[in-house]
Amino acid sequence: AQTVTQSQPEMSVQEAETVTLSCTYDTSESNYYLFWYKQPPSRQMILVIRQEAYKQQNATENRFSVNFQKAAKSFSLKISDSQLGDTAMYFCAFILTGANSKLTFGKGITLSVRP
Amino acid sequence: DAGITQSPRHKVTETGTPVTLRCHQTENHRYMYWYRQDPGHGLRLIHYSYGVKDTDKGEVSDGYSVSRSKTEDFLLTLESATSSQTSVYFCAIGAVLGGYEQYFGPGTRLTVT
Numbered sequence: 649a650q651t652v653t654q655s656q657p658e659m660s661v662q663e664a665e666t667v668t669l670s671c672t673y674d675t676s677e678s679n680y681y682l683f684w685y686k687q688p689p690s691r692q693m694i695l696v697i698r699q700e701a702y703k704q705q706n707a708t709e710n711r712f713s714v715n716f717q718k719a720a721k722s723f724s725l726k727i728s729d730s731q732l733g734d735t736a737m738y739f740c741a742f743i744l745t746g747a748n749s750k751l752t753f754g755k756g757i758t759l760s761v762r763p
Numbered sequence: 764d765a766g767i768t769q770s771p772r773h774k775v776t777e778t779g780t781p782v783t784l785r786c787h788q789t790e791n792h793r794y795m796y797w798y799r800q801d802p803g804h805g806l807r808l809i810h811y812s813y814g815v816k817d818t819d820k821g822e823v824s825d826g827y828s829v830s831r832s833k834t835e836d837f838l839l840t841l842e843s844a845t846s847s848q849t850s851v852y853f854c855a856i857g858a859v860l861g862g863y864e865q866y867f868g869p870g871t872r873l874t875v876t
């Protein structure tokens with residue numbers, strides 16, 4: 649079974665600074681996708697970024713980028729130029745490729761951006 | 764935003780009563796999912812559907828049943844609600860060919876008293 653671990657329950661960052669959220673996962677498979685989801689106080693789950701395991705290049709979406717280390721099974725999210733609207737809970741998630749695959753989530757990390 | 768709605772958005776019910784939550788999508792995605800979110804647990808899969816009338820159990824399926832008679836609708840039923848089923852319930856949709864990401868509805872907060 650696949651597992652996703654987010655070991656930091658909470659983090660805080662000053663507005664405009666950079667913060668990195670950690671995630672590790674465990675699988676014996678080689679074909680999979682990784683995601684970061686954001687859940688602001690509104691409770692809506694929002695997809696932030698996606699990484700395909702077969703791609704060596706790290707995914708980037710505007711101020712959000714990942715550091716994907718396949719051998720180490722590590723998938724961290726870097727948020728640059730943090731904004732107050734980045735305050736949210738962030739979930740790391742993993743899914744194997746193939747029909748009827750299921751998404752496995754970490755327990756999440758609460759990020760607070762200080763003004 | 765993906766076209767996913769959930770109803771009701773909030774519900775308070777008593778122990779032992781049946782409850783049905785509805786998820787409706789306008790994206791024509793094949794896969795639909797029900798999750799529950801509890802503090803300290805992240806999101807956990809209850810049931811999912813990979814087509815009309817095709818469903819399967821997830822990680823925490825005990826006490827829940829689902830049905831999907833149309834592509835756009837996925838129902839979650841608590842046959843006899845218990846206090847341990849107090850939670851926030853999310854519906855999600857996905858399309859494998861699109862890259863495996865799932866898109867979530869706004870959630871339903873259910874309180875069982």
